[in-house]
Every structure is written in structure tokens, then in C-alpha cells.
Amino acid sequence: MTNALEISNLSFSYPDGRQALNRVNLKIDKGERVALLGPNGAGKTTLVMHLNGILLSDDGEVKVAGINVEKNSLFEVRKRVGLVFQDPDDQLFMTTVRDDVAFGPANIGMTGIELEERVNFALDQVKMREFADRPPHHLSFGQRRRVAVATVLAMKPDILVLDEPSSNLDPASRRELAEILLNLDVTIFMVTHDLPYALEICPRAAILNDGKIVADSFTRELLGDEELMKSNRLELPFGMHLDHIPHHR
Amino acid sequence: MKDSQHHLIDGSHQHNLTKFYTIPAHIKIASVFIFVLLVVLTPGKNFQAHLSFAVIVLAMLIWNRIPLSLIRKRLIIEIPFVLFAFFLPILGTGPRIDFFGLKLSEAGLWAGWNILVKATIGVMMSLLLSTTTPQRELLVGLEKLKFPKLLVQIMSFMIRYTVVVTEEVKRMAIARESRCFEAKGPKQWAVLARSGGALFIRSYERGERVHMAMLSRGYTGQLPLTSIQISSRQDFINGTLLPLAALVVILFWSVFLK
Numbered sequence: 112m113t114n115a116l117e118i119s120n121l122s123f124s125y126p127d128g129r130q131a132l133n134r135v136n137l138k139i140d141k142g143e144r145v146a147l148l149g150p151n152g153a154g155k156t157t158l159v160m161h162l163n164g165i166l167l168s169d170d171g172e173v174k175v176a177g178i179n180v181e182k183n184s185l186f187e188v189r190k191r192v193g194l195v196f197q198d199p200d201d202q203l204f205m206t207t208v209r210d211d212v213a214f215g216p217a218n219i220g221m222t223g224i225e226l227e228e229r230v231n232f233a234l235d236q237v238k239m240r241e242f243a244d245r246p247p248h249h250l251s252f253g254q255r256r257r258v259a260v261a262t263v264l265a266m267k268p269d270i271l272v273l274d275e276p277s278s279n280l281d282p283a284s285r286r287e288l289a290e291i292l293l294n295l296d297v298t299i300f301m302v303t304h305d306l307p308y309a310l311e312i313c314p315r316a317a318i319l320n321d322g323k324i325v326a327d328s329f330t331r332e333l334l335g336d337e338e339l340m341k342s343n344r345l346e347l348p349f350g351m352h353l354d355h356i357p358h359h360r
Numbered sequence: 361m362k363d364s365q366h367h368l369i370d371g372s373h374q375h376n377l378t379k380f381y382t383i384p385a386h387i388k389i390a391s392v393f394i395f396v397l398l399v400v401l402t403p404g405k406n407f408q409a410h411l412s413f414a415v416i417v418l419a420m421l422i423w424n425r426i427p428l429s430l431i432r433k434r435l436i437i438e439i440p441f442v443l444f445a446f447f448l449p450i451l452g453t454g455p456r457i458d459f460f461g462l463k464l465s466e467a468g469l470w471a472g473w474n475i476l477v478k479a480t481i482g483v484m485m486s487l488l489l490s491t492t493t494p495q496r497e498l499l500v501g502l503e504k505l506k507f508p509k510l511l512v513q514i515m516s517f518m519i520r521y522t523v524v525v526t527e528e529v530k531r532m533a534i535a536r537e538s539r540c541f542e543a544k545g546p547k548q549w550a551v552l553a554r555s556g557g558a559l560f561i562r563s564y565e566r567g568e569r570v571h572m573a574m575l576s577r578g579y580t581g582q583l584p585l586t587s588i589q590i591s592s593r594q595d596f597i598n599g600t601l602l603p604l605a606a607l608v609v610i611l612f613w614s615v616f617l618k
Contacts, residue, residue, distance in 0.1 A: 165572050186578065194576040200524050201569040206496040206516055215577035217584030246495075248523040266577065 113177035115141045115270045115298040116162065121171035122322075123157060131157040133322035134171065139270070144299040146309035146330060149319035150344035155302045156197075158319065159274050162300070163192040176269045190219055193263030193297075197274045199255035203247040208239065208258050211247065215266040233265035234258075237291050253284025257291065270298040277308045306334055306347055310356055318343050331358075378424050379598065381492045384591040385501025387599035392489045396482050398606040404474030409613040414477070416605055417484045426491050434487045441479045448472040495519050513583050517570075525563055532559065 116139040123132040131154045139145050149155050160166040161173050164180045173180040180188050196202045205211040212230045221229060234240040237257040247255055256276070263271065276292070277285050285308070292299060292312055303309050309316055309330055316330040320343045326333055333339065335353050340346060347353070383391070402409050421431065449459070452468020459469060490498070499519075503512050532555050543552060571579075 160572070163576050165575060189576055189578050192576075194573075196569065196573050196576075198569070201566060202573045204517060204520055204570050204574065206499065206519050210496065214574075214579075214584065218578035218580065247520070262577065 113141075114138050114174070115143070115176060116300060117174040118158075118161075119172055119174075121158075121161060121168050121173060123161065123166060123168055123170075131322055132161075132168075135319070135322070135324055137317055137324060137327070139298060139300060141269070142296075142298055143315060144313040145301070146313035146316040147300065147302045147319055148304060148306065148309060148316050148333070148343075148345060150304060153319045154322040155319055156274060159194065159272055159302055162270075162272055163189050163194055165194075186219075190266060191269040193266055193268030193271045195256075195259050195263055195271070195273045195276065197278060199247070199252070199259040202259040202262060203255060206246055207243070208234070208245055208247060208250070209243040211258065212243075212261050212265045215262060219266065229265050229267075233261040236264050236295065237261045238287075251284075253280050253287065256280060256284070256288060260288070260291065264295070264297075268297065270300060271295065273299065273301045273303075275303055275305070276301060277303065277305045304345065306345060307351065307356060310334060318345070320344075378492075380420070380424055380488075383595050383598050385493050385497040386504040387501075387591055387595055388489060388493055389498070389501045389505060391599040391602045392485050394603040395606050396485050398603060398610060399481050400478055402610055404470050404477070406610075406613055406617065408617075409609050410477045410481075412609040412613070413481050413606065416602075416609070417481055417488070420488055420602075421484060424488065424492055426487065430491070431484065431487060435480070435483055438479050438483050441475055445472040445475040445479075448475070509582060516583070521563075521566070521570075524566070525559070528562060529559060 116137070118135055118137040121132055121135040122130070124130040135158060137145075147155055147158065157166065161168055161180070162175065164173075164182075164185045167181065175188050175191050178184050178187050178191070203211045205214060209230055212233050213226055216226055216229045230243070231240060234243055237260050239254060239257050239261060242250060242254065242258070247258065250258065260271075260273075260276075271292075273292075276288060280288065289308065289311055292301075299313065301309065301313055313330055315328070316333050317327040318325050318333060318339070325343060326336075326339055331353065334345075334347065380388075399410075399413050402413075404410075448471045449464040449468035452465030452471065454465055454467040456463045457466045457469070493501070499512055499516050502515075503509065536551070536555065541548070541551065543549075
């Protein structure tokens with residue numbers, strides 16, 4: 112079986128010479144939910160940008176569903192990788208929710224009823240269908256984040272990549288989004304430093320620090336390793352203990 | 361912005377809509393455009409024709425229940441033209457006539473009147489168009505009328521991001537004021553300029569991020585058509601009514617004045 116995502120020996124430095132990724136290796140099976148943990152500036156977002164070829168590697172390779180991410184395969188890759196950006200205002204650029212969700216599928220050639228059905232399907236998955244004709248700025252932040260998820264679900268991606276999905280959400284929106292994500296039948300790769308959220312959604316996690324993958328294991332195991340956590344500037348929120356968090360559903 | 365205002369601008373208030381609201385956007389745009397074109401082509405000296413145009417426009421505004429307060433607010437955009445029109449009779453050359461006790465240039469008076477009446481009718485017509493058509497449909501309509509695609513895209517982003525950038529401006533202002541900043545005079549201009557610069561960079565960076573988000577979903581330089589607007593023969597006929605009315609006015613008064 113081909114992996115949903117396979118990153119081998121990926122390195123990347125920015126034009127100013129700063130090395131953001133240093134020989135990163137990671138494999139994700141189909142249907143897995145994996146969190147990528149790491150402190151601010153660890154290179155998480157840079158890694159995400161490589162997954163659909165927004166950034167192309169100097170060194171190493173990224174494979175999505177067996178397809179090598181390179182200049183010639185961008186179209187195929189972007190059909191398969193659904194990237195949800197951190198700020199929904201970056202992601203939602205059309206004047207109505209419906210148009211925005213339709214943008215991706217229309218780009219891959221869908222039209223008419225087929226397109227409409229796809230839009231409704233995606234909006235149903237995030238429970239936002241009734242807001243289809245609203246402009247994005249009339250929605251709450253949590254609703255916009257959900258629509259942002261719908262915009263990529265509409266492309267029926269093989270892998271859903273979320274950059275800090277819980278940031279700026281109030282507790283209820285956070286829970287709603289978690290419920291939605293847990294009910295999706297799709298491979299999830301989630302970048303975050305929100306550890307309880309990672310634990311809730313992803314059974315497996317990897318830690319990225321200083322451009323390197325320094326650990327890759329069960330999320331609960333990683334979070335329980337105090338030494339490891341400390342050395343990577345990761346910690347559970349105040350007053351929270353791993354024993355208080357129920358085991359994975 | 362208050363919600364009610366939002367809705368007016370979006371043209372998304374759905375109750376008590378007149379027939380004019382339901383005409384497809386591209387027909388409505390063409391209809392309003394041709395009407396204004398005919399008004400502009402009518403010689404300024406045809407006083408009665410312009411009055412008739414004004415009556416038609418006002419009737420349309422009233423029929424479509426456009427609030428007077430909104431009309432007043434939107435007419436502000438006309439002020440530079442009004443000022444210009446106002447100076448023409450004073451600065452104009454040629455024979456002078458007595459106008460309420462003032463010796464004014466006759467050609468200047470006509471030119472001033474011409475600008476004033478045409479600009480007012482034009483502004484009111486565009487107001488009619490913008491309040492009776494949702495923004496999104498306006499864009500679709502323009503695209504259908506073969507307006508350059510790139511411009512339509514730019515306009516679409518403008519609509520979407522004006523709110524985002526305005527919010528950002530407000531947040532920056534609050535952040536300044538929270539630290540006891542008051543823009544009292546030229547001394548503070550440097551701070552304001554720096555805020556402006558920061559805003560520019562933030563917006564530029566947002567532009568980059570938006571572009572990345574678009575690329576991620578397969579953008580190749582063209583916005584795909586995500587909706588189809590179907591127009592009936594009846595829509596087309598309704599659309600011809602406004603230009604037809606203008607034409608009748610012109611013909612009637614040019615015959616009548618002879």
C-alpha cells in the first residue's frame with residue numbers, strides 16, 4: 112500500500128540562509144491522524160508549505176499518495192492535499208461562502224450540478240450549509256475556520272493538512288471543530304502546539320524542533336516524556352495533567 | 361459597521377423586493393449604463409429632457425425604497441464636481457448675463473448646469489444599481505459583459521478584503537490610543553505614517569498568503585465560473601425599459617422644442 116504522505120530527507124533553507132528544515136523524514140499511512148508538534152519557529156509551517164509544493168525542496172523529496180511533489184505534478188498533488196491555513200481570512204477570498212467552497216472543485220474542472228453537489232457535501236460535513244450565501248465577514252471566527260476546512264474538503268483530498276486548527280477558537284468552537292475532524296474519513300496531518308488538542312484528535316505525533324524530527328510515537332507517550340517535552344519547549348497548559356485527559360476514542 | 365448598513369451594501373435584504381431587484385445583473389448593468397450614456401449625450405440646453413430624466417431616476421429610487429439618508433450620503437462623492445461646476449460661471453469667458461443680480465458667464469452657466477445635472481443623475485443611477493444588486497452578482501454580471509477578467513478579480517478581492525483591512529486599521533488605532541496616543545497635529549504625523557507603512561506591509565503579506573491559499577486549491581490565473589445566471593426573455597425586455605424611457609424623453613423634447 113502506498114503511504115498517504117512520505118517525506119524523505121527533506122531539507123530547506125530560506126534565501127537569507129536560515130535553515131528551516133534539516134533532513135526531515137516522516138511517513139503517514141492512509142487513514143492515520145498525525146500531529147506535528149513543535150515550538151514557535153520550529154519549521155512547522157515551512158514543512159506544511161512543502162506538502163503541496165508551495166515551497167519546493169532544495170534537497171530530499173515529498174511524495175503524496177505515491178506522487179512526487181515537483182513542478183510538473185503540482186496540479187495532481189494539490190488535488191490530493193487539502194491545506195487549511197491558519198488564518199481563515201487568508202483562505203476565504205471569495206465574496207460568498209458558496210463561491211469559496213466551489214473555487215477548488217471548479218479549478219479541477221467541475222461545473223453545474225456536480226459542482227453544486229460537491230459544495231453542499233463539503234458544507235454539510237462542517238455543518239455550515241445554511242450559511243452558504245453569506246459573505247465570509249458575516250461569520251464568526253469559528254464558523255470561518257469551519258468553512259475554511261470545507262473549502263478543502265470540497266476537493267475530496269487524500270490528506271487533510273491543518274495549520275494550527277485550534278488557534279483563536281473559543282472552547283465551544285474548538286470542541287465543534289474536533290468533533291467534525293474526528294468524524295471525517297480522511298488522513299489528517301495537523302500542525303499545532305496545542306497539545307491537548309493534538310492528543311484529542313491524533314493518536315500519533317511527531318515533534319519538530321530546529322528543522323529536525325526529534326521524536327515520532329504515540330501522542331500520549333510523547334506528552335508523558337517530561338525530558339523530551341522540556342527539551343523541545345513543549346508543555347501542557349497550567350494545571351493540566353496527562354492522567355486527567357481520557358484515552359483516545 | 362452596523363448590520364443594517366451591511367445588508368444594504370450587500371444588497372442582500374430580501375423582503376419587499378421590487379421587480380427591479382430580480383433582473384439579472386448583467387442586464388441591469390447594461391440597462392443603467394445605456395441610460396446614463398443617453399443622458400450624457402443629451403445636450404445640456406435641453407432643460408426639460410434633463411428634468412424628465414431626473415423624474416425617472418427619482419421615481420426609480422422611490423419605487424425601490426432606497427432610503428433618503430443613503431442617497432444623501434452617497435451623493436457626497438459628487439462634491440468635487442459640484443465645486444467645479446460652481447466655479448465655471450464665475451471663471452467662464454464669453455458674454456455675461458445677469459443671474460440673480462450677478463454678472464455670470466453664459467457659457468459657464470450652461471457648462472456648470474450640464475456637469476451638475478449629469479453627475480447627479482449618474483450617481484443616483486449607480487446608487488440604484490448598487491443597492492438593488494448583491495455585490496457578488498454585480499461581479500458575475502460584469503464578467504458576463506466581457507469586462508476584463510483581471511479587473512473583476514481585483515474588484516472581488518477589494519470587496520472581500522476591505523472589511524478585513526478596515527478591521528486591521530481599527531485594531532491599530534485602538535492599540536495606538538491604548539498607549540495614550542492622540543493625533544493632535546503634524547508632530548504625530550510620523551506615527552500615523554508609520555502605521556500606514558505597517559498596514560501596507562501587513563496587507564502585502566496577506567496578499568501573499570491569500571495567493572498561496574489560492575494556489576493550494578488549483579488556481580492557475582483565472583477565477584473559475586462558480587455560478588450560472590439564467591436570464592429569460594422577460595428579463596431582457598424589462599432591461600430595455602430604462603434606456604427606452606430615456607430615448608422617448610430625448611425624442612419627445614427634441615421634437616417638442618422644434
